[in-house]
Amino acid sequence: MAEFVCTLCGRCCMGMGRYVKITGHMGPDRFVAVHELANEVFYPVVMRKYRDDFSVDERETPKEWCPFLMDKDESGNYLCAVHDTAPSFCKKFKCCIFKIFDRNKNYAGEVKGKSTLISKDENLKNIWNEDIMTYPIDDISAWKKNMQSKLAEKNYILEEYD
Structure with missing residues (x-):
């Protein structure tokens, strides 16, 4: 982290x-x-x-x-x-809990609050809406694992703040 x-x-x-x-x-x-x-x-x-x-x-x-x-x-x-x-x-307080980078380690977006994506990367926004936000968020630990897995599949790198 x-x-x-x-x-x-x-x-x-x-x-x-x-x-x-x-x-x-x-x-x-x-x-x-x-x-x-x-x-x-x-x-x-x-x-x-x-x-x-x-x-x-x-x-x-x-x-x-x-x-x-x-x-x-x-x-x-x-x-x-x-x-x-x-x-x-x-x-x-941490306003940002994750930063997301593309495969070239360029900034792609960040997660604020519990699950709000801030990004101009259209591909990342589509992945977020179709693969991540459709997963139940009631178990935050499982949701984070799913998010990490889905982003890794699409060659995004996730940096979590401690």
């Missing part, structure tokens, strides 16, 4: 404003918050390097965003102001 590396696109955090709620202030740049999906209380602290540029009360980002997601930086990356003290849900 490969190690997942976040691309800092921010997409996973752009809908978290519905679930990450600040419930109290413990001082400047220190909060009490809850991640409602995980039912996890956490104590975020704005990282020192962001304290001059980030204020929960003065942000101009959409309310759907996690309250600690900063607007994109000059490199186009979205950063978490409380990354070091983020809840375990966020630290464990």
